[in-house]
Amino acid sequence: MNREDLSIRSCGAKSPAIGVLAIGEPHQLLHVLGPAAELSRAGLDVCILVTTDWHEAIIARFAPDAGLRIKRLIGWRRGGAIGDKIRRKWTLYANLLTLRRFDILLTPEMTSSILRERRLFGGMMVHVMHGAGDREVEGNERARHFDLVLVAGEKTRAQLIALDHVRPETCVVAGYPKFDLIDGRRMHFFDDTLPVVLYNPHFRDDLSSWPAMGAALVRAFAEGAEFNLIVAPHIRLSGAMRAEVAALAAGPLPANIRVDPGSLHSITMDYTNAADIYLGDVSSQVYEFLRRPRPCVFLDPNQTDWQDNAFYRHWAFGRVATSVGQAMDLLRSAVTDHADHRAAQVAGFDQSICAAGAASARIARAVLAAHARRHGLPAPVGA
Known part of the structure; x- marks a missing residue:
C-alpha cells in the first residue's frame, strides 16, 4: 500500500x-x-x-x-x-x-x-x-x-x-493482521525428529486444564520417549498456576520437554508453527495453530457438557480427553485420526478468520x- x-x-x-x-x-x-x-x-x-x-x-x-x-x-x-x-x-x-x-x-x-x-x-x-x-x-x-x-x-x-x-x-x-507480520516458517526447539506436541493451557484457573492435569501430563511425557513437549501457557497465567509453571521451568527437565513460563516465543507463533500436534483446552491460540490444519487433542478434566456450547465449538476439531492416560492414547493416534477432523478444522477456521x-x-x-x-x-x- x-x-x-x-x-x-x-x-x-x-x-x-x-x-x-x-x-x-x-x-x-x-x-x-x-x-x-x-x-x-x-x-x-x-x-x-x-x-x-x-x-x-x-x-x-x-x-x-x-x-x-x-x-x-x-x-x-x-x-x-x-x-x-x-x-x-x-x-x-x-x-x-x-x-x-x-x-x-x-x-x-x-x-x-x-x-x-x-x-x-x-x-x-x-x-x-x-x-x-x-x-x-x-x-x-x-x-x-x-x-x-x-x-x-x-x-x-x-x-x-x-x-x-x-x-x-x-x-x-x-x-x-498478526498473520501479516509472521510467516509460517518452522523453528526447531529439539535436536531429534520426534513429533512435537504443544501444550497450551488457558490462563483462567476455572477454564484451564493445568490445575487438574498439567503436572501429571509433564510426568507422562517425561516417562515416555514418543514425543517432544512444549509447555507454553498463555502469558496471562497468574497466581498459583504461574508459580507452578515457573518452578517447573527452573528445574531439571528431560531433553524432550521445554517449559516456557513466558517469552516472545509464546506470542509470536514460534511454538504454534513448530508443533505437529496441539494439546489444549479453550485457548484461542488453537486458531493460530490451525492456520495450517494439523491434529488436535483437547483436555476436559471437568467432563464438560460441551457439544452444544458455542464456547467449545473448537473441540470438534479433534478428540477430547478427560484424563491424562486418555490424552496420551489420543496423542498416539492423533495423526491417524486427523482425517476425521480436517474438514471441521478448515470450516471452523474459515468462519473465524477471513x-x-x-x-x-x-x-x-x-x-x-x-x-x-x-x-x-x-x-x-x-x-
Missing part, C-alpha cells in the same frame, strides 16, 4: 494523527502493529504509545523500517515479566493530555472504552479485536463505545451483532474511510 492508495489530503483535509495504544499485555500489540505500519508507510503520522520494553522489542522485531514514532507513556517500565499486569485505567488517566493530541486512537484492548464512556476523548476510537477464539465475545459489551470495530471473521461479527454489542455498520470483518487478502491493509483502509465519513468527507482513494 502506498501514499496514493490511502490519500485523504486530496479531500482537502489534514491527515489525522493516529495514536496506537499499547497499554495491554505485549501479545495484543501484534494485532495492531501491521495496520499501524501500513498507515505509517502511506505517509500518515502514526505513534505507538508504549508502556513496557516488551512492546518496544516487538516493534523492533516486526516493524523496524515502518517509520513509526514511539512514545513511552507515563508509567513505562523495563524488565518485568512479559505477562505482568499493566495498570490500564491508571495509565489512561495519567496520559490524557498525550492521548488528546491524536485524532484517532487505534487499540486492541477494551479498557480504553472508558475514554468515550466518560467523555474524556473526543476523537475517533477504533478497536481491533485480538484473537479469533470461541469466547472472544465474552465480556465485550464495551465494543459499543468504539466508532469502528474490526474483527477477524464472520463468526465474531455475527455474535457481537446478535448480542447488541455493536451496530452492523460499525463492525467490519478484516481478517487476522484469510482473503492482507488484513493490515484492509484495516488501514477501513480506518481512513470511517474517519472520512465521520467528518463528511469523500472516502480516501482505495478505501
